[in-house]
Amino acid sequence: MSPKFRRSVMGALAAVALLPSLAAPLAPAMAAEAAPKKEFEFVTLGDFTVNLPGTNRRMSYVVVSVTLETKAEQTQQFRDLSPRLKQAVLRRLMAMSERQELRPGRLDPALLRDSLYDSLAQVQEDGLKDVVITRLILS
Structure with a gap:
């Protein structure tokens, strides 16, 4: 495995690992918009x-x-x-x-x-x- 290929794979894995933490602040806002308001x-x-x-x-x-x-x-x-x-x-x-x-x-x-x-x-x-x-x- 070439060092260039290894770096790109590691970079992709790091990006996937960071996605949940980057999306976490947006989740409550998105859930609040999706949930119907209770009367x-x-x-x-x-x-x-x-x-x-x-x-x-x-x-x-x-x-x-x-x-x-x-x-x-x-x-x-x-x-x-x-x-x-x-x-x-x-x-x-x-x-x-x-x-x-x-x-x-x-x-x-x-x-x-x-x-x-x-x-x-x-x-x-x-x-x-x-x-x-x-x-x-x-x-």
Whole structure:
């Protein structure tokens, strides 16, 4: 193998090795252009556990997992307000517990969702599309 041929092969291999590192800065921009823009995004508030008043000595409780569907351009506002949003959910669940609206047989998931939406809209209504209850456990 001639030295000239060896240099050209080594140069070609070096160029191929550098291509991914040269294209890497362009990849996120190209991916962002190719990906369709989301109109709505989800913000998870987490699980809320509330004790239910009982007539006997047995403890009972409800666990509710809440996720918000928000306009994509306002998702960060909801993330920034998440402590206040969580407080609003917990207050509403505790009030519903005191009124015994969270009892098995009396719990209406649609009413729960609407009630939580109303409470959350008082904190941040603009951009809030829906409240999704992802888990509901009564014990």
